Amino acid sequence: MNYRVLGGVRKLKEIKPNFLKSSYLKNRLADFIFKRWLIKFKKSFNPTKTDRVLVISMKALGDNVVKATTFKIMAEKYGKENLYIMCRDKWSSVFQELGYNVLEMKKLKNPLKNAKYKIEFFKKVNNLGFKEVILFEFEGTEEVLEGIVCDNKIGIYNKKENSYMQRVVEIDYDKTYILDRQIYLLKELFNEDFTRDEIRPDMRELFHSKKYNDIISIGIGASSERKTMPIKNMGDVLKMILKKYPNEKIVLLGSGKKQEEYARKLIDYCKSDKIESFVGKVPLVETIRLINDSIFFLGYDSGLSNVAFALRKKYICLFWTDMTTWKHRFNDLRIIKGDGKNPINDGYHGTDILNSIKIEQIKTALIELKV
Numbered sequence: 001m002n003y004r005v006l007g008g009v010r011k012l013k014e015i016k017p018n019f020l021k022s023s024y025l026k027n028r029l030a031d032f033i034f035k036r037w038l039i040k041f042k043k044s045f046n047p048t049k050t051d052r053v054l055v056i057s058m059k060a061l062g063d064n065v066v067k068a069t070t071f072k073i074m075a076e077k078y079g080k081e082n083l084y085i086m087c088r089d090k091w092s093s094v095f096q097e098l099g100y101n102v103l104e105m106k107k108l109k110n111p112l113k114n115a116k117y118k119i120e121f122f123k124k125v126n127n128l129g130f131k132e133v134i135l136f137e138f139e140g141t142e143e144v145l146e147g148i149v150c151d152n153k154i155g156i157y158n159k160k161e162n163s164y165m166q167r168v169v170e171i172d173y174d175k176t177y178i179l180d181r182q183i184y185l186l187k188e189l190f191n192e193d194f195t196r197d198e199i200r201p202d203m204r205e206l207f208h209s210k211k212y213n214d215i216i217s218i219g220i221g222a223s224s225e226r227k228t229m230p231i232k233n234m235g236d237v238l239k240m241i242l243k244k245y246p247n248e249k250i251v252l253l254g255s256g257k258k259q260e261e262y263a264r265k266l267i268d269y270c271k272s273d274k275i276e277s278f279v280g281k282v283p284l285v286e287t288i289r290l291i292n293d294s295i296f297f298l299g300y301d302s303g304l305s306n307v308a309f310a311l312r313k314k315y316i317c318l319f320w321t322d323m324t325t326w327k328h329r330f331n332d333l334r335i336i337k338g339d340g341k342n343p344i345n346d347g348y349h350g351t352d353i354l355n356s357i358k359i360e361q362i363k364t365a366l367i368e369l370k371v
Contacts (some may be wrong), residue, residue, distance in 0.1 A: 023111060024182075030111035037119050038147060042124075047149050048129030053078045053166075054148070055134045056086045056155075058105065058141045060223060061303030062326075064091050065310040067136060068201035070182045071100070074134075077190055084128070086144075093285050097206055122147040135165065136185065149228075156185055178326055200330065201310035202291075206285075212293040214248050216241060219291075219299025220262050220279065221254035226354075227300045227320045230346040233264070233355060235269035237298070237318075240359050242272055243367070248295060253287050253304055254279040296371040300354075301326060311334065314369045316362060320354040334365035 015368035055074065057064050064087060075083050084101040105121055108114040126149050133148055134153025135141070145153050145164035154167040162168050169188050171181050179196045186194050218238065223227050224339055229237075238250060252263045252275065263277040278290060288307055291297050297308035297315035308315035319327070319337045327335055338356030345355050 007230055020345065026111040031117035033112070033129065034118050034147075038122070041123070042149060045126060045149055047126065050129040050131060051079070051082045052084060052128060052130045053082055053132045053134065054084045054086060054103075054125070054128075054130040054150075055136050056138045056141070056144055058088055058144060059137060061091055061094075062306035065094065065138075065203060065303070065306050066178055066201050067182065068098070068203045068310050069199045070186065071095075071098075072202075073186060073194075073199070074189075075100070078104055084130070085370075086125070091284070092324075093283065094203075094288070097285055098203070118147070134185075139216045155189065156181055174323070174325065176325060177355075179328075187345065195265075200262075201306075202312060203288075203310040204312055206311075207289055207292050210293050212251075212290060215251050215290065215294045216245060216248050217251050217253055217291045217294035217297045217299075219254060219297065219302055219304035219308075220252050220266065221256065221259040221304075222300040222302040225258075225349050226351055227302065227356075228262070228349050229256075229300075229318065229354060230344060230349045231265045231269055233344055233350070235266055236359060237362060238266060238270050238272075240362065241298070244363075245295075247272075248274075250275045251290055251294070252277040252279055253290060255284075255287075256280065296366075296369065316365050316369070318354060318357055318362075320351045320365070322353065332369065334369060336361050336365060 006358055057067060071085070080099065084103055085095050086105060087095060087104040089104040089106045092102045095102045103125060104119060107148045108117055125147070130150050131152060132146070133145065133150045133153045135145060135153070137156060142155060142157065142162055142164050145155070151166065155162070155165050155167070155169065156171055157168045158171060158173045160168060160170050167188065169184050171184060179199055182199050183194050186192060186199070220228070220234070241250060252266065254263065260279050263279045267275050267277060278287065287304070291304065291308050291313060292311050294313070297305070297313050299305045299308070299315070300318050305315060305317045312332065315333050317333065317335045317337050336357055338353050338358070340352040340356050343352040343355035
């Protein structure tokens with residue numbers, strides 16, 4: 001596979017105007033159908049008075065698991081029976097395992113079918129009746145609030161005002177650390193001050209016994225290939241781990257066809273029967289169990305790294321950027337960056353910061369973590 005060609009294709013897709021994309025008109029029509037229905041629905045709908053509170057958390061896996069302790073605080077304040085979490089169907093199993101009421105929202109590929117699905121979904125949501133709706137997002141999904149009938153909507157936003165909310169907790173998306181955003185929201189909701197240590201996510205109650213022994217878990221994917229290393233770079237990391245831990249087994253974790261291919265190439269590169277890929281082979285909760293049962297976790301800036309964070313697992317994150325909003329600063333983890341000098345690039349994976357990470361940096365982190 002020519003990764004430099006793939007990199008060029010990616011750049012072309014990024015500069016292509018939206019109106020030239022085949023889905024543009026379908027999406028516009030779908031939006032029109034949904035909004036037309038919504039206007040009629042709101043005119044005739046009489047909301048039910050209840051003690052229910054809806055928390056909207058629609059983004060990726062990492063965005064959700066880092067909120068684990070804050071969800072517990074909300075459940076204590078509102079009553080767990082009254083707290084409902086709206087999330088994407090991909091992550092609903094995690095919240096269900098934690099015992100929450102879950103409203104899972106799908107996103108169908110066909111825009112017109114998705115519009116029909118949204119109409120039925122928001123009918124269901126509104127029929128439950130919510131006294132308060134909390135947008136527990138960090139960006140990009142505030143329009144979900146439009147479909148919910150409630151006069152008490154509050155959320156995090158990067159401006160002082162938002163037409164979908166009555167109360168706004170203003171933050172700077174580019175500068176505010178992810179746990180600090182939660183602290184600000186809790187202050188607004190309950191007029192209480194919390195520290196980072198008090199809201200550090202904790203999902204250890206998910207598992208009460210150990211299923212896997214003598215494994216080291218490796219997260220091989222991320223939301224973008226820019227956050228992942230070239231095969232050679234990660235392959236050399238795995239070879240070092242195999243040498244340092246000869247009695248342990250490496251398990252590769254992730255999802256999707258691209259990550260399945262990435263896993264196959266890593267196994268071919270390392271040529272070791274001590275590496276097994278679980279990518280695409282087990283459900284999300286079982287993937288989380290593998291991380292929980294492992295000696296330590298190593299991965300990229302991804303949802304699985306934040307799962308390790310929420311499981312209080314010792315882990316190493318191979319970081320791709322100088323941004324600090326997702327840079328956790330706790331003693332039982334290490335976030336490693338390169339100096340950007342002499343990176344080993346393939347034209348598709350990673351950044352100069354990520355691809356200049358040295359094996360010695362990872363060895364030092366393992367010593368510091370005492371694993």
